[in-house]
Amino acid sequence: MGEMSWSGRQGVTVPAAARAMSDPGAVGRFGTYGGRYVPESLIPACHEIEAAFREAWSDPEFRSRLDTLLTVYAGRPTPLTPAWRLSHELGITLFLKREDLAHTGSHKINNVIGQALLAHRMGKERLLAETGAGQHGVATATAAALLGLKATVFMGERDIERQELNVVRMNVLGAEVVPVTTGSRTLKDACNEAMRHWVSSVDDSYYCIGSVLGPHPYPWMVREFQRVIGEEARAQCAAELPVGVPDYVVACVGGGSNAAGTFAGFVDTTARLIGVEAEGGAAATFGRVGVLHGVRSLVLQDEDGQVTEAHSVAAGLDYPGIGPEHAHLRDGGRARYETVNDEEVVQALLCLARTEGILAALESSHAVAWVIRAAKSGEIAPGSTVMLTLSGRGDKDIASIKELL
Amino acid sequence: MTDSLEEFLIARRGTGRPLLVPYVTAGVTPGWTDVVHAYADAGADAVELGFPFSDPMLDGVTIQEASDRAIAAGTTVRGILEEVATLDVDVPLIAMTYSNLVVQQSAAEFCAALTASGLRGLIVPDSPLEEVGELADAAAAEGLDLVLLAAPSSSRARLREITERSRGFVYAVTRMGTTGERGEIPEQAARLGRELKELTDRPVLFGFGVSNQAQAAELAGHADGVVVASALMRKLLDGARPRELGEYVASIRRALGQGVR
Numbered sequence: 001m002g003e004m005s006w007s008g009r010q011g012v013t014v015p016a017a018a019r020a021m022s023d024p025g026a027v028g029r030f031g032t033y034g035g036r037y038v039p040e041s042l043i044p045a046c047h048e049i050e051a052a053f054r055e056a057w058s059d060p061e062f063r064s065r066l067d068t069l070l071t072v073y074a075g076r077p078t079p080l081t082p083a084w085r086l087s088h089e090l091g092i093t094l095f096l097k098r099e100d101l102a103h104t105g106s107h108k109i110n111n112v113i114g115q116a117l118l119a120h121r122m123g124k125e126r127l128l129a130e131t132g133a134g135q136h137g138v139a140t141a142t143a144a145a146l147l148g149l150k151a152t153v154f155m156g157e158r159d160i161e162r163q164e165l166n167v168v169r170m171n172v173l174g175a176e177v178v179p180v181t182t183g184s185r186t187l188k189d190a191c192n193e194a195m196r197h198w199v200s201s202v203d204d205s206y207y208c209i210g211s212v213l214g215p216h217p218y219p220w221m222v223r224e225f226q227r228v229i230g231e232e233a234r235a236q237c238a239a240e241l242p243v244g245v246p247d248y249v250v251a252c253v254g255g256g257s258n259a260a261g262t263f264a265g266f267v268d269t270t271a272r273l274i275g276v277e278a279e280g281g282a283a284a285t286f287g288r289v290g291v292l293h294g295v296r297s298l299v300l301q302d303e304d305g306q307v308t309e310a311h312s313v314a315a316g317l318d319y320p321g322i323g324p325e326h327a328h329l330r331d332g333g334r335a336r337y338e339t340v341n342d343e344e345v346v347q348a349l350l351c352l353a354r355t356e357g358i359l360a361a362l363e364s365s366h367a368v369a370w371v372i373r374a375a376k377s378g379e380i381a382p383g384s385t386v387m388l389t390l391s392g393r394g395d396k397d398i399a400s401i402k403e404l405l
Numbered sequence: 406m407t408d409s410l411e412e413f414l415i416a417r418r419g420t421g422r423p424l425l426v427p428y429v430t431a432g433v434t435p436g437w438t439d440v441v442h443a444y445a446d447a448g449a450d451a452v453e454l455g456f457p458f459s460d461p462m463l464d465g466v467t468i469q470e471a472s473d474r475a476i477a478a479g480t481t482v483r484g485i486l487e488e489v490a491t492l493d494v495d496v497p498l499i500a501m502t503y504s505n506l507v508v509q510q511s512a513a514e515f516c517a518a519l520t521a522s523g524l525r526g527l528i529v530p531d532s533p534l535e536e537v538g539e540l541a542d543a544a545a546a547e548g549l550d551l552v553l554l555a556a557p558s559s560s561r562a563r564l565r566e567i568t569e570r571s572r573g574f575v576y577a578v579t580r581m582g583t584t585g586e587r588g589e590i591p592e593q594a595a596r597l598g599r600e601l602k603e604l605t606d607r608p609v610l611f612g613f614g615v616s617n618q619a620q621a622a623e624l625a626g627h628a629d630g631v632v633v634a635s636a637l638m639r640k641l642l643d644g645a646r647p648r649e650l651g652e653y654v655a656s657i658r659r660a661l662g663q664g665v666r
């Protein structure tokens with residue numbers, strides 16, 4: 001909706017490459033980032049998925065099936081909630097886009113229903129997924145159950161320990177959870193194992209990547225499946241706000257899918273786009289150009305090019321890279337990336353819980369933490385309007401929070 | 406005058422001998438360069454050196470373990486190149502690594518550093534045709550042969566382009582999977598070898614899961630030779646000495662045949 005009016009405003013067609021957050025073309029490039037750095041064995045699969053996605057995305061029947069499932073199954077549209085008491089405390093107007101209220105408790109379901117429908121359409125029998133916090137794994141297990149597919153989820157041993165609840169959920173949903181015991185035993189190693197498994201089972205398995213990462217077409221496709229967050233929020237803001245657009249649009253960034261989907265709805269407005277990373281996993285701030293998991297982007301690495309381990313209280317942000325489109329948005333200055341530390345995050349989680357009665361995920365609490373800090377420091381001017389995507393709910397984090405208190 | 410990797414391999418093949426390229430992860434043990442010498446003395450036609458990377462997505466557990474060990478021991482690209490420069494072997498050396506180590510500097514700088522230390526070939530398994538352009542140009546400018554991989558899933562059109570753009574040899578991947586020892590050779594390997602041989606005169610070598618002498622001999626029958634990696638690295642990780650690894654390579658050499666001297 002917003003997109004159409006933008007390109008059609010003066011009756012001119014803007015070339016796809018020149019438009020922000022549009023189709024990255026056959027090469028899958030966002031500026032110099034993106035691409036398809038996978039073994040030859042996987043190239044035919046990437047081409048096949050790209051072709052299937054292009055076809056499905058322009059097929060009204062596919063779109064309508066997806067919309068229906070997002071509505072009657074996943075609970076969309078999610079509300080835009082004014083954070084009354086916290087707004088008052090901070091002297092700003094804060095709205096929360098409530099992805100925590102989507103089925104399975106986070107935005108991950110938007111992407112997974114889209115990809116599972118695609119896999120089903122392609123005749124695949126099994127979904128493969130990596131997971132960190134377990135939210136993407138749970139969403140994948142859920143969509144697999146919904147569509148009658150099998151699911152195999154790779155999860156680092158360390159994450160299995162700290163996100164035990166989600167492991168049980170996946171098992172109950174009928175998914176097989178494969179512990180990954182190599183490397184740092186977190187999300188990056190789960191991605192490695194999922195890719196290795198994909199190479200050997202590519203005929204009947206579909207790799208359902210959980211963020212705007214991996215080889216083309218994944219970063220673009222996942223952003224498109226998450227675009228629903230931004231488009232809904234855009235329309236909701238237009239209805240709620242006198243000026244129609246918020247001054248700030250804020251989301252947390254692990255790989256960057258909830259942020260990409262959110263930004264896609266606002267990239268052609270005057271809103272300032274802010275992605276918030278965990279200090280110990282801040283590829284947009286501390287990363288250098290590299291190639292990880294099939295994509296050229298910004299990567300946390302040592303001076304020899306060995307990828308370093310990310311550290312965050314939030315398992316879902318423990319990833320040493322960032323989606324290629326975010327790297328591009330950063331370079332062009334269209335989006336800004338900030339970091340917050342674990343301590344600020346836990347305080348923000350408590351603050352939101354106690355002022356609004358909303359228990360946010362530790363991941364989402366990163367976005368809240370930045371808004372609190374920036375409003376208090378005056379970086380966000382008093383009276384500003386802020387739209388924050390609350391990517392998920394905190395039930396899964398209760399055990400960790402208990403230890404941190 | 407040194408031959409290019411490709412010229413060298415074609416000359417060796419011309420003697421009627423199947424080609425044998427054993428692999429070692431650089432830095433996996435303090436004495437890894439002795440392994441290179443042992444391979445060369447045992448009848449290798451070239452030696453592949455793995456430059457370890459933290460996230461080797463195309464490698465199975467054995468090479469992952471070797472890579473982790475090498476990185477934990479402080480192995481760096483610069484360090485490897487310094488050691489390679491001191492090696493005195495009469496067969497070409499080929500670097501094998503992942504894109505992330507290549508993009509640490511410009512493609513031209515990376516290739517120049519490899520040739521300066523005496524390497525003659527480069528394999529980057531996560532740099533397919535789509536992404537290989539700049540690297541291929543830089544390698545060509547340096548006289549470094551950039552070896553491309555062909556897979557059982559590659560279309561005929563891709564195989565044609567791979568055989569045209571690969572230098573040194575064409576690396577035929579025996580199976581859809583990672584590196585690592587396997588029980589048997591999949592049928593698709595023979596078909597891939599046959600197709601590649603139809604498309605090119607460049608040497609075609611099989612790699613991935615070549616686990617013993619019999620498999621090496623069987624695969625060499627479908628192409629020009631084999632790369633043997635995990636089977637050797639498993640022995641090394643289990644404590645085999647360079648001399649024992651050399652003996653194993655010699656046994657594969659015997660299984661393949663020597664060609665006419």
Ligand SMILES: Cc1ncc(COP(=O)(O)O)c(C=O)c1O
Pocket residue numbers: 106107132133134135136210211212252253254255256257258259315316317361363364391392393
């Ligand atoms: C609730 C929640 N938010 C955010 C993320 C981070 O992912 P992304 O940056 O792709 O949105 C995760 C990942 O697990 C998550 O579970």
